[in-house]
Amino acid sequence: MLNIFTAIYHAYLAQAAIVAVKLGVFEHLKDGPKSLDQICADTDAHPTPLRHILKVLCTYEFLEEKEECYHLTKSSVQLMRAENSFIPDYLLYAGEQILPAFAHLEGAARTGESAFVLAHGKSLWELCRNDRAQGKIFEDHMNSATRWHAAFVAKALDCSGVKTLVDIGGGHASLVSAVLKRNPHLSAVMLDQPHLADRATERLRAEGLLGRCEFVGGDFFRAVPPDADLYTIKHVLHDWKDEEVARILTNIRAAMRPDSRLVIVEGVMDTGDKDPDWMGARNLEQFVTTGGYQRTRREFSALLEAAGLRLDRIQSTPIGDCSLIHAAPR
Ligand SMILES: C[S@@+](CC[C@H](N)C(=O)[O-])C[C@H]1O[C@@H](n2cnc3c(N)ncnc32)[C@H](O)[C@@H]1O
Numbered sequence: 001m002l003n004i005f006t007a008i009y010h011a012y013l014a015q016a017a018i019v020a021v022k023l024g025v026f027e028h029l030k031d032g033p034k035s036l037d038q039i040c041a042d043t044d045a046h047p048t049p050l051r052h053i054l055k056v057l058c059t060y061e062f063l064e065e066k067e068e069c070y071h072l073t074k075s076s077v078q079l080m081r082a083e084n085s086f087i088p089d090y091l092l093y094a095g096e097q098i099l100p101a102f103a104h105l106e107g108a109a110r111t112g113e114s115a116f117v118l119a120h121g122k123s124l125w126e127l128c129r130n131d132r133a134q135g136k137i138f139e140d141h142m143n144s145a146t147r148w149h150a151a152f153v154a155k156a157l158d159c160s161g162v163k164t165l166v167d168i169g170g171g172h173a174s175l176v177s178a179v180l181k182r183n184p185h186l187s188a189v190m191l192d193q194p195h196l197a198d199r200a201t202e203r204l205r206a207e208g209l210l211g212r213c214e215f216v217g218g219d220f221f222r223a224v225p226p227d228a229d230l231y232t233i234k235h236v237l238h239d240w241k242d243e244e245v246a247r248i249l250t251n252i253r254a255a256m257r258p259d260s261r262l263v264i265v266e267g268v269m270d271t272g273d274k275d276p277d278w279m280g281a282r283n284l285e286q287f288v289t290t291g292g293y294q295r296t297r298r299e300f301s302a303l304l305e306a307a308g309l310r311l312d313r314i315q316s317t318p319i320g321d322c323s324l325i326h327a328a329p330r
Helices: 005-025 036-043 046-059 074-079 087-102 105-109 114-121 124-130 134-157 175-183 194-206 242-255 277-290 295-307
Strands: 063-066 070-073 164-167 187-192 213-217 230-234 261-266 307-314 323-329
Touching: 005 046, 005 087, 005 124, 036 046, 036 242, 046 063, 074 087, 087 114, 087 134, 087 230, 087 277, 105 114, 114 124, 114 277, 124 134, 134 175, 134 194, 134 230, 164 175, 164 242, 175 187, 175 194, 175 213, 194 213, 230 242, 242 295, 242 307, 295 307
Parallel strands: 164 187, 164 230, 187 213, 230 261
Antiparallel strands: 063 070, 261 323, 307 323
């Protein structure tokens, strides 16, 4: 049983970690321990609040204070930028967009309005389109997370017999890049909003994949590129309410041939085993940020059936939030 004080104290710790990451505290300690004054000089921070912020990080062993200097610890690594690290970008997204929305959870609970809209004045997608600095924060988070996910998903995804792939809502092409690299016989199209064209194309060019993957700027509520052998849609459906998911799936079904396959990649709730302890929180985060939610097998199955598709099987991967939900036309 979790002591509720512990939960509240962890919320303070999270805020302290976000501020330390934003200030670049951990990066400044890379070359060796430093005093509070040195860290303040490096990060342009005020010593009194910073001392208390560093204190809570020391309490939870994200830093260590010895001989009036702050040292990195084994846990500091989580909060430092490195290839394949996704936590700093997630913390920046949490600090800028998720936690301000959580501050409006009561308003949302009382009125049914979106906590995100109450906090930011617009939906996540409108915010990303209209304020490119905020858009970049969300997209950097998605990119870093998907770079980590993509290796596991690409390994689990069986592409034998598949020549053409469409990745729907593919972001900056992180998943499609990993799948194309693992399957040299494949060519792909990725669909996302037009304002992502430059970053996605830049990514494909950097990976040497531009000749094998076309970016299509569009709207999955209107249409999805037709005739692919395999359709993938990762971490998109949990962003939307049931009626919106129904429209996306109907458009995918309309684009599919009778022998095409669909693989939805996201977490599945209530798999029969006890949900991992992060799942309820993850579900609430999804609801607060987008109004969507993490679905059960039964919920996926009903939505797929209504769109003329059949849920064939659910394949787990080492990442709990990335199950492969295999479907095909009925
Ligand atoms: C949570 S992100 C997932 C990105 C990517 N699949 C991944 O896992 O990294 C959701 C994606 O859906 C895209 N999206 C949102 N609304 C869309 C629309 N109406 N049509 C096409 N893409 C859309 C966003 O731009 C974003 O890239």
